[in-house]
Structure formats: structure tokens, C-alpha cells
Amino acid sequence: EVQLVQSGAEVKRPGESLKISCKGSGYRFPFYWVGWVRQMPGKGLEWMGVIYPDDSDARYSPSFQGQVTMSVDKSSSTAYLQWSSLKASDTAMYYCARPVGSYVGYWGQGTRVTVSS
Amino acid sequence: QSALTQPPSASGSPGQSVTISCTGTSSDVGVYNYVSWYQQHPGKAPKLIIYDVNKRPSGVPDRFSGSKSDNTASLTVSGLQAEDEADYFCSSYAGTNNYVFGTGTKVTVL
Numbered sequence: 001e002v003q004l005v006q007s008g009a010e011v012k013r014p015g016e017s018l019k020i021s022c023k024g025s026g027y028r029f030p031f032y033w034v035g036w037v038r039q040m041p042g043k044g045l046e047w048m049g050v051i052y053p054d055d056s057d058a059r060y061s062p063s064f065q066g067q068v069t070m071s072v073d074k075s076s077s078t079a080y081l082q083w084s085s086l087k088a089s090d091t092a093m094y095y096c097a098r099p100v101g102s103y104v105g106y107w108g109q110g111t112r113v114t115v116s117s
Numbered sequence: 118q119s120a121l122t123q124p125p126s127a128s129g130s131p132g133q134s135v136t137i138s139c140t141g142t143s144s145d146v147g148v149y150n151y152v153s154w155y156q157q158h159p160g161k162a163p164k165l166i167i168y169d170v171n172k173r174p175s176g177v178p179d180r181f182s183g184s185k186s187d188n189t190a191s192l193t194v195s196g197l198q199a200e201d202e203a204d205y206f207c208s209s210y211a212g213t214n215n216y217v218f219g220t221g222t223k224v225t226v227l
Contacts, residue, residue: 033214035214035216037218043221044120044206044218044219044220044221045155045163045206045208045218045221046120046218047215047216047217047218050214050215059213059214059215061118061215062118095162095163099214099216101210102149102151102153102168102169102210103151103153103165103168103169103208103210103216104153104155104163104165104208104216105165105168107162107163107164108162109162110162
């Protein structure tokens, strides 16, 4: 069974850094793209980008290019999403997700990030 | 890439049908037969209920159906049940590992 298990909720101050994780299991992690989706409070879903674990090829949606960094650790089957300097507007739920061709087939449970002074 | 447009809300009584529209452009919904729909209950992750316009994953009731015409896709929930009350998001494949989502529709079962 494919599972994506994400790290727990985070509360941070503006300007702080953060790295959240997503551990894949039940499939050959290096050979399937892993994506990230943002959902701001009370809002819709936004596709942030994807990364291919085998060679760390990362593709960012234009809105998120330069704002976040995706990375992976193949040895632990874990994908990461990180910020170097958080803003209040980064407050959101973040989902990791595994595309299955034409659709997003698998979702993590979500990591809530709250940025507040 | 702009979000696909959905009505903010829809409602129906138990047993009735509700249809949600999802309007895109000739660069996403109009060019690909790759529209998917997701159901999201409060505090939960989205769940795939329709893919490739009108296909249902295993375990999704046949009360859920999808269709598409030109740049607009639709999700119909027939025989509404209390547990269908949720947010629904459409999505279109937009080329190589890129996806665009809809603005979301809150379905209320009266």
C-alpha cells in the first residue's frame, strides 16, 4: 500500500527557517515523482512543484520558484520542502502528493505551518 | 497558470443530485481529457474521486460521475447522502508533472 507520511505541525516566527518532510513507503520511492500542494486557510489547492527522487530533478510552479526548495533523501525515502525565511503569508497546510500520470493519486496527511510573531 | 473556476457553493437535499462545474481554458481543460476531482472533508487530505474526466477509482460509489465539454468539466453527485457534504476540487493536467486546481466548491446537504 502506497503511503506518504508527513511531519507534524510547526509554529514559527517570521524570518525563521523551516524544513518539513514526507516519507514514502509501499513503492519504489526513487522512481516516482513527489509533489507538494499548498492550501492556505479557507482556500483552494495550489500545485507548488515536483521532484524526482532518483536524480533530484526539481520543477517549480512559477508562483513558488525562488520561494521554497524541494529536496529528497533517497536513503530514507523522504522528500523535503524548506523555507529559508518564513513570512506570515506562508501560513498554510502543505500536502505532499504523488502524481499518477494525469492526476494526483496519493496524498500525505498534511503538515500545518503557522507563521506568526 | 490561473486556477480553474468553480462555483463557491452548491447544495441539495438527501436523494437529490447536485452538479458542479469547473471552467478552464484551451490550455488545460480544453486540450486534455485529464480532469480529476477530489473530495475534501474538514481537516482531512483530499481524496481522489474521479480521474481522466469520468473514471472512478476502486471504492468510489457510482453516485459520482464526471463529464467534460470544451473548456468546462462537471461533477455530478446523484442520490446525495449526508457524508457527501464536503469541499470538492477539480484539477486538470497541464503538461509534464504540472497540475492546476479549481477554486473549490462547498457542497451542503440540506
